Amino acid sequence: MVFFVRTPGKQPPCLYERIFAGQRTASGISRELPGYRGDWIDHRQDMQAKLEAKKVKRLRRNVRIIEDSDGNKAVMVERIIFKGKKAIKWKDVKKYLENYINASFEIDETADIIHIGKNMPDEYTGSKYTYSLRGSNAKANANAVQGIPEIIRIAHGKYHRDNSGKKHKRKAANGWYRYDSYFVLPVYGQSGGIERYNVFHCSLIIRHANDGKMYLYDIIDIKKETSNSFRFQNLT
Secondary structure (H helix, E strand, C coil): CEEEEECCCCCCCCCCCCEEEEEECCCCCEEECCCHHHHHHHHHHHHHHHHHHHHHHCCCCCEEEEECCCCCEEEEECCCCCCCCCCCCHHHHHHHHHHHCCCEEECCCCCCEEECCCCHHHHHHHCHHHHHCCHHHHHHHHHHHHHHHHHHHCCEEEEEECCCCCCCCCCCCCCEEEEEEEEEEEEECCCCCEEEEEEEEEEEEEEECCCCCEEEEEEEEEEECCCCCCCCCCCC
16 A cells, blocks of 8 residues: 655645545545544644643642641642732743643543633733732732642632623633632741741632633632631641
8 A cells, every 4th residue: 555645735745734635545546544634633732732741840830739637628839939029020920821821731620621721821910800919919829820730620619600791702602610729828037938828719710612622711819818717737
């Protein structure tokens, strides 16, 4: 059997653009090779996912999931990397978030796959909610980005609502989902050492797009927990 490559138009042949479209039979008649194009697309998507995973790994995130005696989970973010006496440099936060674009993460509770789209960094750092934040909440919002994969993983309390606005008619054609999650940040004393840790609640806003995929749109409602709901031991 002789396989041939079909390169339509003047497109130069290259490894990733060639489509093995058929095979030549003894009579000289070509026929389609079933399933090849789909396999090729799946392979390319797998390779893309692996590349994105490597990008996230290169961030050297110092985070881990912790659990208390009652089974409550939170994402421990060990370092504060976005600081500002007057204001957070949101351009730096946006640049950090761009490392997540095209990556995807699974929620343990529901097995939902949450994708990070190219518009998420802009929404996260440029929304009205972000600009309304001040002080410790702004710092928490900025530094939470280090733990986004794990914050997604431990999310729970899935809630759905239909998309009622025209603005996101396509981007959220199948509605919106909301999940709860928690993360923990260190508080530094004057000597530079860690004095204590604060636990924060946050809400993940997920859009269910017309392509059937679920995308992280924003993380909002970041608020320090003041209740005794969490009993994490030996954090300091």
